[in-house]
Amino acid sequence: MKNDILKWMVRPILLGAAMTAFAMPLQAVSAPASNHGALNETTVSYHTEVVEGVKVFYREAGPKNAPTVLLLHGFPTSSHMFRNLIPKLADRYHVIAPDYPGYGQSDQPAMEQFTYSFDHLAAIVDKFTAQIGLTKYAIYVQDYGAPIGYRLASAHPEKVTAIVVQNGNAYNEGIDNPFWDPIKAFWKNKTEANAAKLRPVLELNATKWQYTEGFRDPAHHVSPDTWMLDQAYMDRPGNKDIQIELFYSYGTNPPLYPAWQAYFRQYQPPMLIVWGKNDKIFPAEGATPYLRDLPNAELHLLNTGHFALEEDGEEIGNLMHNFLGRKVQP
Numbered sequence: 001m002k003n004d005i006l007k008w009m010v011r012p013i014l015l016g017a018a019m020t021a022f023a024m025p026l027q028a029v030s031a032p033a034s035n036h037g038a039l040n041e042t043t044v045s046y047h048t049e050v051v052e053g054v055k056v057f058y059r060e061a062g063p064k065n066a067p068t069v070l071l072l073h074g075f076p077t078s079s080h081m082f083r084n085l086i087p088k089l090a091d092r093y094h095v096i097a098p099d100y101p102g103y104g105q106s107d108q109p110a111m112e113q114f115t116y117s118f119d120h121l122a123a124i125v126d127k128f129t130a131q132i133g134l135t136k137y138a139i140y141v142q143d144y145g146a147p148i149g150y151r152l153a154s155a156h157p158e159k160v161t162a163i164v165v166q167n168g169n170a171y172n173e174g175i176d177n178p179f180w181d182p183i184k185a186f187w188k189n190k191t192e193a194n195a196a197k198l199r200p201v202l203e204l205n206a207t208k209w210q211y212t213e214g215f216r217d218p219a220h221h222v223s224p225d226t227w228m229l230d231q232a233y234m235d236r237p238g239n240k241d242i243q244i245e246l247f248y249s250y251g252t253n254p255p256l257y258p259a260w261q262a263y264f265r266q267y268q269p270p271m272l273i274v275w276g277k278n279d280k281i282f283p284a285e286g287a288t289p290y291l292r293d294l295p296n297a298e299l300h301l302l303n304t305g306h307f308a309l310e311e312d313g314e315e316i317g318n319l320m321h322n323f324l325g326r327k328v329q330p
Contacts, residue, residue, distance in 0.1 A: 174286020
């Protein structure tokens with residue numbers, strides 16, 4: 001009887017402690033300096049860097065004296081999309097994966113206090129790389145990561161050692177499909193009526209669709225945590241308005257395509273193209289035009305969808321190791 005009473009007294013205390021811990025915001029943490037020697041080089045650590053007064057969260061792994069690979073995520077996800085790729089690369093490379101402001105664990109400043117545009121996000125990432133001491137890096141770009149990464153590359157061609165592009169666009173052919181019709185209408189006429197047509201893209205069914213459409217076997221290859229986590233971030237107060245603003249800002253990217261293509265032609269950066277060919281957002285028609293300007297680029301069309309890392313992460317990791325090992329000098 002006495003043991004039963006103690007059990008019922010302790011249970012709510014433990015439950016309360018667990019709920020308190022769950023409710024606490026996630027903090028970027030890393031092991032104490034005294035423990036660093038005990039960590040494997042592929043161990044991922046979590047940090048923040050303040051850029052323009054905004055906390056930018058990032059994941060880091062690998063030896064800092066190794067060549068750096070900068071991973072730039074897409075919409076509506078975060079550096080979480082690279083959670084499995086980072087350890088695969090970190091045995092040979094210094095890997096950095098930031099969250100943009102308004103995404104993941106980075107700050108989400110109010111729209112009245114921060115300009116949500118691709119120009120500004122690229123400027124933030126540029127300053128971030130400088131602040132943490134990156135002078136040269138290869139980039140992995142996917143979806144939104146492409147217009148951010150290509151702004152960096154064309155502005156600092158001397159810094160970018162190689163490019164891995166996965167369903168990230170730089171050609172008009174890549175956005176010539178029905179998915180983009182309502183977005184293009186919004187670019188032409190920024191009204192609330194046109195914005196309202198885009199808001200369903202910010203809801204759970206559409207987020208899940210991005211992780212399942214065109215995949216061979218999402219039930220076995222894609223964890224539901226992926227779309228649930230992305231949706232939880234978008235469901236934060238004010239975030240969907242930020243996403244609508246960035247849909248509008250995406251209209252500033254196609255006018256830059258000729259400049260990015262000129263950069264490709266002039267500097268011939270080593271490029272690996274790994275593309276989910278069943279993607280309905282950036283279909284394979286956006287992958288092959290890269291070969292016009294980069295005839296030595298390596299193209300791999302994978303039988304999967306938009307977030308190809310979820311289903312073909314092992315293959316992509318192997319292709320990257322092979323490519324970077326040949327193209328990026330230690």
